[in-house]
Amino acid sequence: MSSFDVKALIGETTEYDKKVALETKKPKSWLKSVSAFANGKGGMLIFGVDDNDNLIGIDDPKFVSEAISEFIKTRINPIPEFDLRIEELKTEKIVIVLEVFAGTQTPYYYDADGILQAFVRVGNQSVPVTPIQLKELILK
Numbered sequence: 853m854s855s856f857d858v859k860a861l862i863g864e865t866t867e868y869d870k871k872v873a874l875e876t877k878k879p880k881s882w883l884k885s886v887s888a889f890a891n892g893k894g895g896m897l898i899f900g901v902d903d904n905d906n907l908i909g910i911d912d913p914k915f916v917s918e919a920i921s922e923f924i925k926t927r928i929n930p931i932p933e934f935d936l937r938i939e940e941l942k943t944e945k946i947v948i949v950l951e952v953f954a955g956t957q958t959p960y961y962y963d964a965d966g967i968l969q970a971f972v973r974v975g976n977q978s979v980p981v982t983p984i985q986l987k988e989l990i991l992k
Contacts, residue, residue, distance in 0.1 A: 861896075869882070870897075885952075886924055887978070890960035891955065891981070895973070899948040899950070907947070910946050920936060921936060928960055930960065933955065934953065
């Protein structure tokens with residue numbers, strides 16, 4: 853594994869998360885970031901990179917990118933605007949970059965098991981909104 857320059861992938865984006873792989877059994881682990889990015893200034897998720905910027909890569913990028921799109925469409929309400937791209941790096945490893953744009957239809961909820969939960973970014977974490985933050989998102 854090699855450390856690489858995450859900033860080269862994210863450009864000017866200040867909000868981003870890194871994920872080693874797509875978590876399908878616990879999608880809330882990354883979908884809460886999608887909700888938070890859409891409820892805030894937008895941001896990026898990079899799949900195939902660990903927390904120490906080690907490039908792990910994604911084995912089946914077509915399947916993973918389709919699964920990401922499907923999870924967003926079925927678990928985030930309303931569906932935020934996003935861009936999904938497969939990046940092949942010089943190391944011949946592939947990562948998937950999910951860019952979530954700041955939404956105009958806030959709040960964007962993570963919707964599972966009949967429970968709606970909205971998230972916002974606090975530092976580098978996605979956390980549930982407070983009642984006051986939820987009111988602000990509704991009024992926005």
